[in-house]
Amino acid sequence: MNLTIEKVSKSFGDKKALRNINLEITTGVYAILGANGSGKTTLMRILASVMKPCSGRVLLDGQDITIMGQKYRDVIGYLPQHVGLYKNFTAEKFLLYIAALKGISNERARKKVNEVLELVGLSEHRKGRVGKFSGGMKRRVGIAQALLNDPKILIVDEPTAGLDPKERIRFRNLLSEIASNRIVLLSTHIVSDIEYIAKEVLILKEGQLIQKQPPLDLLKGIEDKVWTVTVSENEITHFQSMYKVGNITRVENKVQLRIVSDTKPHQNAMNENPNLEDLYLYYFDEEVA
């Protein structure tokens, strides 16, 4: 299976949300990493075929998805950032309802609902009201509904936003399992999401795809750019104005700054092994989520 994005651009008025995106993806988890407003949702909506690009096209195994139409939508599972769940429905009833909307026959729907509830670990809670579920459980119901039609491509927008760390880990593992024979595309600005499960990380910045590499290769790319510098309290502002400063650790009466910089920020600076927070800082120069 091969999803190809060819010269895709999208504008809203004079706002260029996506600029000439070219990309080829196969099975596995792909993480789209970008700051707020970088174009992640726009790209996901185009891939989910709920929005059309202004120019360029998307191909599944060589076929244009706009020409495939319903045939393409049949192989897509999409979980938008904000999904409306019917709070008074039980998980099972909600999924049966969505299955009916998707045109799945009654008999098959019952089988599929059992299957997806099992997969997302909610079998025991099938009779529980969705409105009473935790954030993580609601996200899992969201994934379950996106899996009802056995999609070859699963697209999830900011899947772990608002989840606690335990729920986040569980959710990541679930996506990883799902991706064994599917394309899973997830967007995130939470770096720890991509650390373990992403086959490749796509970095979007101001609508442009600026990197596409496995997480470890991305880290290698900034190997000689991460430093710690020990300074006194009154020097912090100076370094913050000159460099991208991450963690600030106070040790006795000194302060240790973690800095991401192409050049050595100070003669006493020590080179450090990069992590994904450094990577985010390097590309986005923002507070790490």
Ligand SMILES: Nc1ncnc2c1ncn2[C@@H]1O[C@H](COP(=O)(O)OP(=O)(O)OP(=O)(O)O)[C@@H](O)[C@H]1O
């Ligand atoms: N329907 C729309 N009308 C006008 N502008 C839009 C529309 N959708 C997106 N944009 C703009 O396009 C840019 C990209 O938005 P998009 O939602 O794709 O970014 P994002 O990376 O998903 O951000 P976030 O993490 O905040 O969801 C932003 O500047 C946004 O304001």
